[in-house]
Amino acid sequence: MLPFMFATGIESSSPTIGDGRIRRDQMEECGHYRQWKKDLELVAQLGIRTLRYGVPLHRTWLAPDRYDWEFADQAFGEMRRLGIAPIADLCHFGVPDWIGNFQNPDFPTLFQGYARAFATRYPWIGLYTPVNEMYVCAKFSALFGWWNEQARDQRSYVTALKHLAKANVLGMHEIVKLRPDAVFVQSESSEYFHAGLPDAVEEAERRNQLRFLSLDFNYGRPLDPMQRDFVLAHGMTADECRFFEEHALCGHCVLGSDYYMTNEHQVDPDGATHDAGETLGYAMIAREYAERYGLPMMHTETNLDQGSRGDEAVDWLRCQWAHVRSLMRSGVPVVGFTWFSLTDQIDWNIELREARGVVNPRGLYDLQRRIRPVGTAYRDLIAAWEGRIGT
Numbered sequence: 001m002l003p004f005m006f007a008t009g010i011e012s013s014s015p016t017i018g019d020g021r022i023r024r025d026q027m028e029e030c031g032h033y034r035q036w037k038k039d040l041e042l043v044a045q046l047g048i049r050t051l052r053y054g055v056p057l058h059r060t061w062l063a064p065d066r067y068d069w070e071f072a073d074q075a076f077g078e079m080r081r082l083g084i085a086p087i088a089d090l091c092h093f094g095v096p097d098w099i100g101n102f103q104n105p106d107f108p109t110l111f112q113g114y115a116r117a118f119a120t121r122y123p124w125i126g127l128y129t130p131v132n133e134m135y136v137c138a139k140f141s142a143l144f145g146w147w148n149e150q151a152r153d154q155r156s157y158v159t160a161l162k163h164l165a166k167a168n169v170l171g172m173h174e175i176v177k178l179r180p181d182a183v184f185v186q187s188e189s190s191e192y193f194h195a196g197l198p199d200a201v202e203e204a205e206r207r208n209q210l211r212f213l214s215l216d217f218n219y220g221r222p223l224d225p226m227q228r229d230f231v232l233a234h235g236m237t238a239d240e241c242r243f244f245e246e247h248a249l250c251g252h253c254v255l256g257s258d259y260y261m262t263n264e265h266q267v268d269p270d271g272a273t274h275d276a277g278e279t280l281g282y283a284m285i286a287r288e289y290a291e292r293y294g295l296p297m298m299h300t301e302t303n304l305d306q307g308s309r310g311d312e313a314v315d316w317l318r319c320q321w322a323h324v325r326s327l328m329r330s331g332v333p334v335v336g337f338t339w340f341s342l343t344d345q346i347d348w349n350i351e352l353r354e355a356r357g358v359v360n361p362r363g364l365y366d367l368q369r370r371i372r373p374v375g376t377a378y379r380d381l382i383a384a385w386e387g388r389i390g391t
Helices: 032-045 070-082 107-121 134-142 154-178 198-210 213-219 225-233 238-246 282-293 312-329 373-385
Strands: 005-009 050-053 061-063 085-091 127-131 183-189 192-195 253-258 264-267 273-275 297-301 334-340
Touching: 005 085, 005 297, 005 373, 032 070, 050 070, 050 334, 070 085, 085 107, 107 127, 107 154, 127 154, 134 154, 134 183, 134 213, 154 183, 154 213, 154 225, 154 238, 183 213, 183 297, 192 198, 198 225, 198 264, 213 225, 213 238, 213 253, 213 282, 225 238, 253 282, 253 334, 282 297, 282 312, 297 312, 312 334, 312 373
Parallel strands: 005 050, 005 334, 050 085, 085 127, 127 183, 183 253, 192 264, 253 297, 297 334
Antiparallel strands: 264 273
């Protein structure tokens, strides 16, 4: 059992929009490239010893077997000096221009090589998220038409999903060859679909099964009949399904689940969906995932804007921590909690779909690196609970 990890993350999303012409590099937009050393100092000052950190893939991975490690060497070297354990996030919503997008069938094997090169260069790193939020990445890129390939059809969605999941699995295998004790914290969105009316029950339940596809692939769980019919009808083959069943590495895995106010959805009879707000809440939804996979869990992402009162984010932090405690009391092995991210973000209120430059006040610090009330509250929470989680 891993020791409990209080974590935050550096927002490292880098999808493209505008038919690939615009790169939404959050490390650039939020000032991390300029202030990376200060940011890591702030992590340490909060008492945080675990950091979700993604190197800028499009800047690091120049071509097959060609890399620029200069920035990664500096950042990971400083983390090691400060005693901060990175959860290395190797692919966070975007790929280099030379790969194209997640429809590229070569992406999984190319990423396998990148994971091998990364693990070879940083053998001291033992925690990984090879591919972040596969479900969200596939949905936003290939079903909603917002990012990367900007497709809007089920076949493109299934294609992106299988490529993301296969890249994740192949990456894990390469890392384990070099670091047999590696642990994979699979950050994935925990979702729930509510039926707004009786005529919407069937569609809501269909979506409640399909939300598990990325993790079923990743953990080698045989697909339920409806899931299998869905992926086979949209371009997958039986052999591709079998690959996931035969290559799972569950013994190395922590089920990382992300939860935001927008993770619950109301489904109408015509299939339209609307945000349902916090209806069931994290603990009840996470328990479904825990029962399905039987793995240790970590709450790998949450946040809320500070709001007009100034204490909305603090209240949300307390609420999410109460959910984590509830899960633990019910016997779910929870090994960590994360407020994401260290600093405010840019344009996440519109999922990065347009470059408007709107600051989202949801970080532990603002973009001038001044601590927010939620940063103070998280620092105090860590100080109170560090080493006393079992009490």
